[in-house]
Amino acid sequence: MEGSAPRRTRIQQEKRELILEAALEVFSANGFRGSTIDQIAEAAGMSKPNLLYYFRRKEDIHETLMERLLATWLAPLRELDDIGDPLTELRSYIRRKLEMARDFPRESRLFANEILQGAPRIMPLLEGELKTLVDEKAAVIKGWMRAGKIARTDPWHLIFSIWATTQHYADFDVQVRAVLGPNRGGDGRFEDAARFLEQLFIDGLKPKS
Amino acid sequence: MEGSAPRRTRIQQEKRELILEAALEVFSANGFRGSTIDQIAEAAGMSKPNLLYYFRRKEDIHETLMERLLATWLAPLRELDDIGDPLTELRSYIRRKLEMARDFPRESRLFANEILQGAPRIMPLLEGELKTLVDEKAAVIKGWMRAGKIARTDPWHLIFSIWATTQHYADFDVQVRAVLGPNRGGDGRFEDAARFLEQLFIDGLKPKS
DNA sequence: GCAAATTTTGACCGATTGGACAAACGTTAG
């Protein structure tokens, strides 16, 4: 990827982390164009020129953030294992994805923002790394279907639906909370969602007897 | 809503429509802050001051667009009818929502953008009109469940899942196409999605015998 | 302790932005 080792000092490492954390907060809330370097600098507790000493361009921050996040974001799907019990594997995949929506909503929104704008900065990753991974896992799921372990469907659209339903609770959080209201929209909403999604996907995928 | 009738000339009506169409294109692709009045003006084929003659502020365009779209956007849910056969009603609701994702992706992305940024401009609508409508339809669905017409689940999360899965094909279109590749990502992807979603939701909601 | 290297800051710059404004242009009714 990069030509040579960056070779950073202790301060550089710390400050870069601080900036990336602040940038995640700001970018995920306002989008790339909607965020200013000043906002990020303030959130990171430093001046704008100081921030620009660590990242020379605004886009560099975004790029670094995206590269890092993609790995953790795809981790749950990577763990989907050919060897385990199909329904158990899918159940824990859905649960992990929902937990990520709950625990890392900013990361989810950052990606959603990027995709919504046409993924100008990560298109190669989608067509490369992501497609490869999904195709691979779709093949695994197809294998389960052929073996009669789960009902037959389209594995790709199954994966899309799991993404859509789980990430919905991060990306559309304000809408979910507004509709559920103060009572049902509290902390319990993720457990309700987990129960619902398990019923929807797992019961729906049990092989027809 | 508004104090008095706007009383517009023919030219005003036409040009306002032109601007709103252009603004939908630009806003949905770049978000509110990412879009400039110049871009909208150019897309509408007029100069910036000319555009500002019809809408005095950038936010007025966005606001008008949102108000108009919300009605059409919620129309499918409004049509969900207490009287019809439950599974048929739900099936056609899902189909209509998916058709909207296919035929009006810009509208979908405009809303997604707004919600992602925390819905600063339409929060009252979410907590008012939208919540009322969803609560009402959730009650209808609950009635069907009590009558044993469909399997028991959480109606609110069922609605969220239908929103999430269908709108995913508009909002995350570039990702869907990138993952499916040139062959399966063509025009047929919506029919594949329709088949999958019908199986997922309708089969999954059939009452347990 | 001190010199070199690193980090931080204030001042500044050109480009872009949303919007104001008056003058020019077009349209229409009497």
Next chain:
DNA sequence: CTAACGTTTGTCCAATCGGTCAAAATTTGC
């Protein structure tokens, strides 16, 4: 024809933006 009204444009402005730069402050290696 013309006066009143509606429409369009060029010019301008203040604010904000991403980014530069040199000087000051600090840290680090010896």
